[in-house]
Amino acid sequence: MASVEKDPVTGRYTTGHEWDGIRELNTPLPRWWILVFWVCVIWSIGYWILMPTWPLLNGYTPGILGYSSRGDLEGEIAAQKTERAVWLNRIESLPAAAVEADPELLTYARAGGRIAFEENCAPCHGIGGVGAFGYPTLADDEWLWGGTIDEIEQTVKFGVRNSNPNTHLSEMPKFGVDGILTPEQIEQVADYVLTVADRAPVASLPGAAIFAENCAVCHGEAGEGNKEIGAPALSNQIWLYASKLGNQTPEIRDAEIRATVIAQVTRPRHGAMPAWSERLGPGTIRMLAVYVHTLGGGR
Amino acid sequence: MTEPEGNSLYARSETIQPRSVRGRFRSWKYLAMVVLLPWWYLAPFLRWDRGLGAPDQAILIDMGGRRAYFLGLEIWPQEVYYLTGILVVAAIVLFLVSALYGRVWCGFLCWQTVYTDLFVQIERMVIGDRTRRLALDRAPWSLDKLARKGAVHLLWILISGACGIAFTLYFGDAPTMLPAILTGRESVAVYGAIAVVGGFCYLLAGFAREQVCLYMCPYSRFQAAMFDEHSLIVGYETWRGEPRGRWRKGQPFEGRGHCIDCGVCVAVCPTGVDIRNGSQLGCIGCGLCIDGCDSMMDRVGLPRGLITWDSIASQAARAQGETPRHRLVRPRTLVYGAILAVALGVIGWSLLGRSTTEMTVLHERALLYVRLSDGSIRNGYVVKILNKVRSERQFTLDIEGLEGVRMSVIGGGPHLKVAPDSVGSFTVFVTAAAGIATGRRVPLVFVLRDQKGGDETRAESLFVGPDR
Numbered sequence: 001m002a003s004v005e006k007d008p009v010t011g012r013y014t015t016g017h018e019w020d021g022i023r024e025l026n027t028p029l030p031r032w033w034i035l036v037f038w039v040c041v042i043w044s045i046g047y048w049i050l051m052p053t054w055p056l057l058n059g060y061t062p063g064i065l066g067y068s069s070r071g072d073l074e075g076e077i078a079a080q081k082t083e084r085a086v087w088l089n090r091i092e093s094l095p096a097a098a099v100e101a102d103p104e105l106l107t108y109a110r111a112g113g114r115i116a117f118e119e120n121c122a123p124c125h126g127i128g129g130v131g132a133f134g135y136p137t138l139a140d141d142e143w144l145w146g147g148t149i150d151e152i153e154q155t156v157k158f159g160v161r162n163s164n165p166n167t168h169l170s171e172m173p174k175f176g177v178d179g180i181l182t183p184e185q186i187e188q189v190a191d192y193v194l195t196v197a198d199r200a201p202v203a204s205l206p207g208a209a210i211f212a213e214n215c216a217v218c219h220g221e222a223g224e225g226n227k228e229i230g231a232p233a234l235s236n237q238i239w240l241y242a243s244k245l246g247n248q249t250p251e252i253r254d255a256e257i258r259a260t261v262i263a264q265v266t267r268p269r270h271g272a273m274p275a276w277s278e279r280l281g282p283g284t285i286r287m288l289a290v291y292v293h294t295l296g297g298g299r
Numbered sequence: 300m301t302e303p304e305g306n307s308l309y310a311r312s313e314t315i316q317p318r319s320v321r322g323r324f325r326s327w328k329y330l331a332m333v334v335l336l337p338w339w340y341l342a343p344f345l346r347w348d349r350g351l352g353a354p355d356q357a358i359l360i361d362m363g364g365r366r367a368y369f370l371g372l373e374i375w376p377q378e379v380y381y382l383t384g385i386l387v388v389a390a391i392v393l394f395l396v397s398a399l400y401g402r403v404w405c406g407f408l409c410w411q412t413v414y415t416d417l418f419v420q421i422e423r424m425v426i427g428d429r430t431r432r433l434a435l436d437r438a439p440w441s442l443d444k445l446a447r448k449g450a451v452h453l454l455w456i457l458i459s460g461a462c463g464i465a466f467t468l469y470f471g472d473a474p475t476m477l478p479a480i481l482t483g484r485e486s487v488a489v490y491g492a493i494a495v496v497g498g499f500c501y502l503l504a505g506f507a508r509e510q511v512c513l514y515m516c517p518y519s520r521f522q523a524a525m526f527d528e529h530s531l532i533v534g535y536e537t538w539r540g541e542p543r544g545r546w547r548k549g550q551p552f553e554g555r556g557h558c559i560d561c562g563v564c565v566a567v568c569p570t571g572v573d574i575r576n577g578s579q580l581g582c583i584g585c586g587l588c589i590d591g592c593d594s595m596m597d598r599v600g601l602p603r604g605l606i607t608w609d610s611i612a613s614q615a616a617r618a619q620g621e622t623p624r625h626r627l628v629r630p631r632t633l634v635y636g637a638i639l640a641v642a643l644g645v646i647g648w649s650l651l652g653r654s655t656t657e658m659t660v661l662h663e664r665a666l667l668y669v670r671l672s673d674g675s676i677r678n679g680y681v682v683k684i685l686n687k688v689r690s691e692r693q694f695t696l697d698i699e700g701l702e703g704v705r706m707s708v709i710g711g712g713p714h715l716k717v718a719p720d721s722v723g724s725f726t727v728f729v730t731a732a733a734g735i736a737t738g739r740r741v742p743l744v745f746v747l748r749d750q751k752g753g754d755e756t757r758a759e760s761l762f763v764g765p766d767r
Contacts, residue, residue, distance in 0.1 A: 238670065297669070
């Protein structure tokens, strides 16, 4: 190790380190850097005392201020809940129709209902209630279990075909599988139902008599449906088990409807829906009902 | 440790203690100070009647209410392009003025200049002029030095604090905010803003001073690009002054220049430049050296104007013994003037045609159309109506472009009510019978009419139907 000496060129001292004859100039840190360094050290001591710092075996030192970002979040959530409680209380204390009549409440309920809908309902019914194959479109004006605001709220509360005692229950007989109708009869009924859907039923078709005997008791003489038992109307262009947009040519569309009717009569499919009163509060359910009712098809 | 010269990244700056001076330009600077400072401090207290429910402050930026008020103009957040317009106009005015008259902004109007000038005046009143201040800086600490320096800084801090307070008053109702600020009832945000603005006022006008112009400010860098040989700038008449030299009373001026090298021009300069070295970045064009030199020329008995506020072309003409001719109209000023006229025209035109109603129509995206049980097709829209008037208004909404359609509005019948000075949002359903809109996207125009008449606002959208 060489000794510390003064470098004649720069007028500065060397560090005393030498590698292969190369010596290093001593370049001390600037004063401001040292100052900032010590200020940071002092700051860190204050930080240890005030803030959560050291990990312990089962936890950490909380610090005098006891700060935690989770605590912040909990405070914010609690504040939000108090703020919302005012609105929810008003919504819960009024019948759904009165909520819709009040412009302020309607705006709040539609906004809140949309959030709840996208979280809970959209997985099946689609964003905006667009519907999917087997899941009813909620934006149109066809309702299996009724489209008034109270009927919608009832359906949201108790659901369809679940274990809740108040749920909507109904089952279509398995006409094909149980041998009530022959495959030939089922095809004849399907042909007749297509004319019902066009609102021009042809009574001379062989399916007309079969329809009157077997189907009309639930679906109605003219195929108008029955909301008490969730029997869908057949006298319109809306089909649960068909593609939703109906973008095909009329021939392909008719073939699809015919096939879906035959399949349904032979071995019926039944949709189910949870009873949301078991998961959501009454205010949220009312907001959902208002939202769905104002999607455009509410009665 | 000895730091060798040229090895440091930091150049120590000498504090500049400008000497006081009297003259034309000094008077202009006092005038600027007397007009601009009270304006800055008192403008928030100006009132402007906008009717019931609206703030009556003439200049107000209401962050909470998302509005900006300037006299009779009320700006909504989406109209922030007016701010862009104002900035464009300000920039072009700066270009034009710089091309015509040099750094007028820097020398007289810039807040850095005005506040620095004010702070120097305070030093002059408390301590004395340049020589006294330099002497006090060199003197060891004493009770007198402590008292004088303390008084200077106290006054600086008071003025800076008031500057910070004045800044915040533009963002709230000044007459109620001021007492609240002074009695400690305002929010942390307000006191934070006061601390930041006031702190920088104290720092920049008290300590950084000409360093701001030399190292921080972008304007001082690019203003020279607006100059040409006809721009009026502060300049030293080299042809007349050189060769300079010391002069004793009674000596003749034959065979030498008129500059007696007295150093007054440097001593009075707030940025500490020597104007005799030519036009330079450090010169903010305040003309105080002209005042200093003129007074010296008077005493020497020579004509004024050894340092002048004149163009390079005139100077050259005088050096040649010709009569200088100052040209205001030049391609450069014409272009700047034309740009300015266009910018002002666009702003004025858009302000005049500014509507009190706006409507935006958003087509529902989640489902483009719904087929109803009777085969008809329904489209949903969100219609937002901006009512910029301070009273509730009722509108009627109509559709053009598609015959035989039904329209219904959620939460409202045919009358769309929009609260004063706010945005009304409505869900609108349009239903067309089967077949009307099949296989196409029909352009649709929503027409909004104020029921009291007058206003008609249109917005375009589409009606979407199935492919077949």
